[in-house]
Amino acid sequence: MTSMPELAIQAQQIRKNFGKVVALDGVNLSVPVGQIFGLLGPNGAGKTTMIRVLTTVLRADSGTATVMGRSVSHEAPSVRGLIGLAGQYAALDPNLTGRENLRLVGSLTQISGRVAAQRSDELLERFSLSDAGNRLVRTYSGGMRRRLDLAAALVHRPPVIFLDEPTTGLDPESRVELWAVIKELVADGATILLTTQYMEEADRLADQLAVIDHGAVIAEGTPTELKRRLGSSVIELGFADDATATRAAELLAGTSTEEPHVTGRGVQIKSNEGTKLLTRLLRTLDQGGIEPETLTVHEPSLDDVFLSLTGKPTEDSAPPVEAAGKRGRGAR
Amino acid sequence: MTDSPLLGHAPKRGIAALPGLVSDTTALTKRNLLMFRRVPQLLVFATIQPIIFxxxxxxxxxxxxxxxxGSYVDFLMPGVFVxxxxxxxxxxxxxxxADLKTGFIERFKALPMAHSSVLIARILSDLTRNIFVxxxxxxxxxxxxxxVHTNPAQFLLAVLLLLAFGAALSFIFATVGIMVREPETAQAAAFPVMAPLVFASSAFVPVESMPGWLQPFAANQPVSAVITAVRSLVLGGPAVSDVxxxxxxxxxxVAVAAPSAIWMYRKAV
Incomplete structure (x- = not known):
């Protein structure tokens, strides 16, 4: 009898090169059973490569990795029975119905036809696809394809689930829907490793986060820890002219831990307090008889996190949705 | 190794994996054949075109x-079959x-299935299509x-030879398909290779009517070899050496293309 491992996923010094390009440069990861672990990074950081190594699709050049205590390189067939994978592009057969896709995957995971059929119906129900179950997948919307793709990863009830950018390219509503499903899976006892380019998504879902850049983990911690270390929101106020801006900055000195910074007609103030500070700033200005013309609040973005971690902006700072479109597949 | 409900099942290896291979191959072959019903264009290309010829x-x-x-139609049909x-x-x-492009095969790679079944099922479903066509x-x-100027047994042998040739070619085109990863490119890449083999052959005209420099190629390339054998089998004459x-x-x-297809498939994702 093998004892239950405490770590669902463990990776040590994983390296992978594609020709001269270093995709993974010695990545270490430890994911305890029952956690949602987020792998955060921009396009080309190595997130997908890491997932492909951990799901036995790709062989690492060096390093060791285990899933539920089993080696992804030496016990790959055994690992495959324990994992579910939903990739970046909905990997489905467009010319099968939703139900047929699930049953096909079911029959390829060595569960009996009867169980596969029953499980398919269950999953269609759970992902609100019952009505669309007998329609060809080529008629599905992007959100429906993603849900079906995730359902396909769950047919054989895998205890460890890998989700590669599960919400990239989805509309906000479908995104929130998918988040709920992910939380539900963990409540059922699954362990999830997901990759994302969105700070907000990592923040909402992940118990533990690793920030990855150029194939290396550059920061790790809970979302709260990371944000405390890395990010602060920036409040930017715009005034009628330079003099008013300077006067406003003098008034606002001392309201935040950081001093206001004047740039022409604008005043920038960094803060970790968010809306609380905003109220204080506006009240102070009001008392001083100054009215700002514009007001913007920049929440810490992935770019900010990178800026503060690496001292340089991310190489690919295109908006996420466009970035997903550039890959040309999936997300339609 | 023990199976616990949470830990799933460890797939079997060796001879014990055979039932898995059979059931995976069956499931995928069924799915491939279903495509001919869902995307009838696939069959149209394979049937309308030879009928027009x-x-x-x-x-x-x-x-x-x-x-x-003999008559031209008796000469023609073996060529059309091939x-x-x-x-x-x-x-x-x-x-x-197409399966590589949609990411379907990448999904397969992470499944506890017999991976050779993907290629085997493709060859089997295309064999089934050939029987129909x-x-x-x-x-x-x-x-x-x-x-048919000989007998049903020889005709059946001719059909088997055709199907065997089709299956052998499937391995070549499996390699091509995995290499290019784009259905449209696959079609475009295949044509320049196939056209000379089919047209510079004895399919439609006797090789003797071609220019002298072309005759050695036209007479001895594989498509002509199969056509000659099929002709001998259905029209009569000594067939053994042709077959x-x-x-x-x-x-x-098969000896060359099957290993290359398997190698490409392993490397594919």
Whole structure:
């Protein structure tokens, strides 16, 4: 009898090169059973490569990795029975119905036809696809394809689930829907490793986060820890002219831990307090008889996190949705 | 190794994995065949085109072509049969390229399944398609005056040879499909290779009518070898050496193309 491992996923010094390009440069990861672990990074950081190594699709050049205590390189067939994978592009057969896709995957995971059929119906129900179950997948919307793709990863009830950018390219509503499903899976006892380019998504879902850049983990911690270390929101106020801006900055000195910074007609103030500070700033200005013309609040973005971690902006700072479109597949 | 409900099942290896291989292959073959119903265009390319060739050569060009002995339609049909399985083999490339493009095969790689079943199922479903198409073309041939001059057993042997040649070609086109990963590119890449093999062959005209420099190629390339064997089998005459040569081509192609297809597939994702 093998004892239950405490770590669902463990990776040590994983390296992978594609020709001269270093995709993974010695990545270490430890994911305890029952956690949602987020792998955060921009396009080309190595997130997908890491997932492909951990799901036995790709062989690492060096390093060791285990899933539920089993080696992804030496016990790959055994690992495959324990994992579910939903990739970046909905990997489905467009010319099968939703139900047929699930049953096909079911029959390829060595569960009996009867169980596969029953499980398919269950999953269609759970992902609100019952009505669309007998329609060809080529008629599905992007959100429906993603849900079906995730359902396909769950047919054989895998205890460890890998989700590669599960919400990239989805509309906000479908995104929130998918988040709920992910939380539900963990409540059922699954362990999830997901990759994302969105700070907000990592923040909402992940118990533990690793920030990855150029194939290396550059920061790790809970979302709260990371944000405390890395990010602060920036409040930017715009005034009628330079003099008013300077006067406003003098008034606002001392309201935040950081001093206001004047740039022409604008005043920038960094803060970790968010809306609380905003109220204080506006009240102070009001008392001083100054009215700002514009007001913007920049929440810490992935770019900010990178800026503060690496001292340089991310190489690919295109908006996420466009970035997903550039890959040309999936997300339609 | 123990199976616990949470830990799933450890797939079997060796001879114990055979039931898994069979059931995975069955599931995937069924799915591939379902495609012909869902995307009828796939079959249209494989059937309408040879029918047009039959009608064109039988009724338009045929009168101008002199064949050594017998009628032109009897000369033509074996050529059309072989042409049909050659063009049909492109379907193997298109199918695999499409599955790579959608990421379907990448999904398979992470499943506890017998991975060889993906290639085997593709070859099997294309073999099934060839049985259908060859049967159809035989009926079309009979309708326009084609007759078997030997006996049913030899005709059956000819059909088996056709199917074997089709399966051998499937391995070549599996390699192509995995290499290009785009269904459209697969089709475009296949044509320049197939066209000279099909047209610079004895399929539609006697090789003797071609220019001298082309004759050695046209007479000895694999498509002609199979056509010659099929002709001998259905029209009569000494067939043994022709059939042996054609069989040798099939075996040779499989020996080279099957390992390359398997190697490409392993490398593919």
């Amino acid at each position: 039959v009608l064109m050569f039988r009724f338009v060009f045929g009168g101008a072509i002199n064949v050594p002995n 042409q049909t399985v050659v063009f049909g083999a492109v379907g193997t490339a298109i199918g695999l390229a 060859v049967t159809l073309m035989t009926s079309v041939g009979f309708a326009v005056g084609f007759r 042996l040569i054609a069989t040798a081509w099939c075996v040779g192609i």
